[in-house]
Amino acid sequence: MKRSTLFPYVVWMALFIIVPMVLVLYYAFTVPTESGATWSLENFARFFEPIYLRVLWRSLRLAVISTVICLVIGYPAAMVMSGNAFEQKHVILLLFVVPMWMNFLLRTYAWLTILERNGVINVVLNSLNLPSLNILYTEGAVVLGMVYNFLPFMVLPIYSVLSKIDRGVVEAAGDLGANAFQVFAKVIFPLSLPGVVSGVTMVFMPALTTFVISRLLGGGQFTLIGNLIEQQFLVVGDWGFGSSISVVMIVLILLSMAIMSFFEGEEKDVALW
Amino acid sequence: MARKVTLTLCVLGLAALSALLTGCGQDRPTLYVYNWGDYIDEDILEEFEKEFNMKVVYDTFSTNEDLYVKLKSGGSTYDVIFPSDYMLTRMLNENMLEKIDLSKIPNHRHIDESLMGTVYDPDNEYSLPYMWGTIGILYNTTMVAEPVDSWDALWDPRYAKEILMLDSQRDSMAAALIKLGYSINTLDKQELAEAGELLKQQKPLVLAYVVDEGKDKMVSGEAALALTWSGEAMYAISENDDLAYVIPKEGTNVWFDVMAIPKGAKNLEGALQFMDFLNRPEIALRNADYIGYATPNLAARAMLPEEIRDDPQAYPNLDALENAEFFVHLGDTLKDYDRIWTEVKAH
Known part of the structure; x- marks a missing residue:
């Protein structure tokens, strides 16, 4: 590509990626004083107080749980869609994608009416003479919201990698005497790893940083790292502390990406990015 | 052929419509209004647009802090805003408001004298009261053991997971401070720390921290008790007869929301x-x-119906209300409130 055609992209990236990053770093490492600002690690010191570390731990825990559940549900779904066993596999694909056409907030709000005490689930349970469940405003509801919203991001990359696997390789493994389990464990799964890695990344990161799901379905009780950042910027106006949490998050995400790419190994040519 | 004609007609229609719309936009001035969520009868906006040939762009916020941060961070200009009392003080201190010319607002003569000239804006140079009310407890009479009259009800373990608190720091802190017998404007770090502890202790009993959703949750019987503002309570009661509102005996906060014009407003007139x-x-x-x-x-x-006009919970007599306190802007001590509230939420 010519330099001149690259120019708009460079400007765009500088304006909307580099400048904001520099600002976040600036606010994170300074504290306001009478005459302006001085360099300080005070904001980071505050983050490492036990109360905020617990928030970080809670976010990591819920994000990992959601990611694992998405993988457990999503992988078999992707297998079914890419296999030949089911004729109408495009219908399944469509069913995964259609909800994404609707607004994310709207979909999450819908869960409120489903889960609440006098909501759809409990009305059905009560009509069957079963006791009501208190699901809304629990950690379980937050995990449910994450799994529901992010599942397509797990299924689609795995599906796309699985459907590109050469059928011949699978048949050859069978011909050479591998049983169904061995074919899966030694051939299909290793070949699908790039998809799994993409899926895990695409679920883990939004799950780690979400603040809407935890606020709506957790009733503001399960403060996640995203809520903490949002609160610092929108309610409290403590940009320094908010920025320092954001920097910690950036570091965490970079770390997890490094770990992921290590697992991705040499199959770069099949990877989605 | 018929399809082609329909299509052409549609395209022409759209073009005409958009021409019409842009035509309107050009000679009508725009008024940017920033108000609390669900805090105006929106039909009134349309009537205003028609009568004054103006376009109203109406945005909403859910806490005073939202409003402040949005105005402070710049990038948005509004012509009319609706801050509460203590936020009015903060904005005045930081020179964020335009003076208003009362002679251009002849209808201000209808406003209750006792609500004009409050400590926040003694000569009403910058603001006019919009609505006022109290904070108190909205409760479902079928879900509580005995009538509620004290802030202690919000800390009563019998109502575990049936209590809604406000996701608004000054109000939730106020409930705890009044319960402890302290001023809702206290600057004392020890008293604030105690209030913070009290809110942390309460957390296992709380079903959720909400703002605007609270009244709907109470109407549908999702919770038994809610810390709420009087007007939200009146709305909820009108939707569900089982609900009642009480100003607890220990005291309350009397607050005002005002109308004001932020600096930089483009459409002063x-x-x-x-x-x-x-x-x-x-x-x-x-x-x-x-x-x-x-x-x-x-x-x-x-002109309101008698039962509302004379309802002591909806229109309490300000002089007779004991232990009612206004919110005062706290200046730098606000940081302590911020920190404690952040900790309560993170707990």
């Missing part, structure tokens, strides 16, 4: 016209009726 329009008795009446908060407009209040 329109802003003043809008403020005058909202103070027309029949408009103020409809607004008060829709929102449920107490209107400071006496002419409008006189």
